[in-house]
Amino acid sequence: MTGWAIVLVGTIATLWSIGAAIYWTVRPGETDPSHPKYSILRSDR
């Protein structure tokens, strides 16, 4: 029984992460110029 409860939790986690992935694909965000994704483009990085 415990095993199948783990399967249920795993299924819920899978569905949640699919939703999160869709959200961040549509809204990538991170517009602050000081964000690390911009700072690594400097010539000294």
Place this chain on the structure above:
Amino acid sequence: MSVSVELLRDNVEPEDVALFSTFTISATAWLLFSTAVGVLLSFKFPYPDWATNPALSFGRLRAIHTNDAFYGWASVALSGAALYVASRTSGIPVAGKRFAWGGLALFNIAAILGTITLDMGINNGDQEYREWVWWVTAVFLLAVIFTFTALLTTVAKRVEREIYISNWYTLGAFVFTILLGITAYIPVYQRGLGQVAVQAFYMHNAVGMWFTFLALGVTYYALPKLLNRPIYSYALGVLGFWTNLFFYPVIGAHHYEFTPLPWWFQTLAIVFSVGMLVPVWAGTGNFFLTMRWQWETVRRSYALPFIVVGVAYYFLGSTQGTVEALRSLQTIWHLTNYTVGHSHATMYGFITFIAWGAIYALLPRATGKRPPVLATGLHFWLATVGVTAYVVFLSVGGTEQGLAWAAGDPFIASVEAAAPYWAGRAVAGLFMFLAHVIFAYNVFMMTVGPSRESDRYERRPAPVQST
């Protein structure tokens, strides 16, 4: 004229250049050796009476091919790139250099000892990717710990406030692999069902938590630098990191469906194999969205095409892995050559292409020496055509094998069905090996070879905005 970013040179300490170069040269030597063994093995299928000396027997050489490709080539190549990425993103030279050099030496000692012992018939039994006896694996784990120390010290001393996502992935790879290696050799897990579960845990996580994390980590640095454009979504990268960490450790059990392992555990492995679509598709989407509308830059680059193929195989190979986990398909494909095709789609199409892309992207920036364009093009096309043909041949041949077994045909019928595909695989393997010889020449030109007029640098263009 558009400017290829590969023409730019980083301001790097000479010892860091030597470190990166030596890791790459060492890895390349193991690539040549392990894949020469692979080519020999591939010809044993159509010509089984060839090279039957025990030292050249299939059982010994097969483990040498896989272990040296894993731990001599891919581990060393990606560790060298990871150290370079950590240094650049942290804004300081590689810290703990003695540990880095020590790690490189230990990687090589482990691979040499592993090769000798396996060829002498001294091994850990029929346990894929951990055929090395425990004391050889202990040397390998020491190499991982030494290199991790250098990596962690570098990141800890960074001048930036945040740890860049590349280092999340690469540090995670080292931490998890240390745990993985220790767990897999605990004596109580060396027999019975515990041995089966731990073998699944080790075999699959060596790919998914070591090589995948290292490859994704260097891609999150190399790709934006090559395009001079920020990664599309940093948050997607973070989600990919945590979901990979959550889903991956259990899915190895999908290699042991229909065994005495608990049924719910097998089901969990299948559910999490589906869950793995999240980090895989999110990562693939993130990389391709970063590349969008930059295809001319990709075409002109000698590093980006390798990364494009690597990301494409990451998507295809990993999605294929999810599909293979489904019980209805596992009954046909399990234990056939289809699985060998799948492992080459991932470890070669994905991991090795990303390693090449990272080396072509970063090594010239460190040494100031570019690879010859023609040789790089030949490397790319021979390897791409070779691995694609290899995967297609074994996928079709493996399916025919599985269908013959499921139909209850005599075993020899499955051998006869697969034989033409084995010959095709051997020819494809020759293409791949030839690509490796050219890559070795390019590594020579990027490291110890003479400087050329075409190594001049050009001005960095302004960053391209992502949105």
